[in-house]
Amino acid sequence: MKGMGRRTLLLLLCAFGSAKGETPPRPAKGKLGRSPDGKPLLETKDGRSILLEGDVDTLSVLDDERLAGVELEVFGKSLGPDRFEVGPIYRKSMLVLRDGKRLTISYWCDLCSIRNYTPGKCQCCQEETALDLREE
Numbered sequence: 810m811k812g813m814g815r816r817t818l819l820l821l822l823c824a825f826g827s828a829k830g831e832t833p834p835r836p837a838k839g840k841l842g843r844s845p846d847g848k849p850l851l852e853t854k855d856g857r858s859i860l861l862e863g864d865v866d867t868l869s870v871l872d873d874e875r876l877a878g879v880e881l882e883v884f885g886k887s888l889g890p891d892r893f894e895v896g897p898i899y900r901k902s903m904l905v906l907r908d909g910k911r912l913t914i915s916y917w918c919d920l921c922s923i924r925n926y927t928p929g930k931c932q933c934c935q936e937e938t939a940l941d942l943r944e945e
């Protein structure tokens with residue numbers, strides 16, 4: 810009986826642990842800045858710096874000078890108190906917060922009417938695309 814009790818307690822602890830792990834991660838919010846060695850980070854309101862990680866496309870957006878200093882909300886996975894992995898770009902894991910609105914980040918070529926998710930030259934006409942922030 811004594812052994813049974815211990816086992817039940819362990820099971821309860823496990824169940825509690827997994828239930829806790831299933832809660833969706835909260836997004837990280839802050840001002841887009843840069844670490845001394847040039848890595849993108851969020852400066853939170855409470856004065857913390859959270860280094861941002863992500864795939865190549867995500868990093869190219871975070872690297873865009875036109876977005877420097879914007880208020881950003883990112884969705885993904887917290888890797889600790891000061892590190893955050895931004896989710897895939899096609900899931901719109903990054904939003905710009907401006908005037909109480911949430912804006913999606915994309916890049917627009919006027920000539921070809923083509924929308925891209927990453928900055929740089931238009932794949933069609935090779936002109937530089939324009940940053941286009943749109944309401945969700």
Ligand SMILES: [Zn+2]
Pocket residue numbers: 918919920921922923931932933934935936
């Ligand atoms: Zn084009």
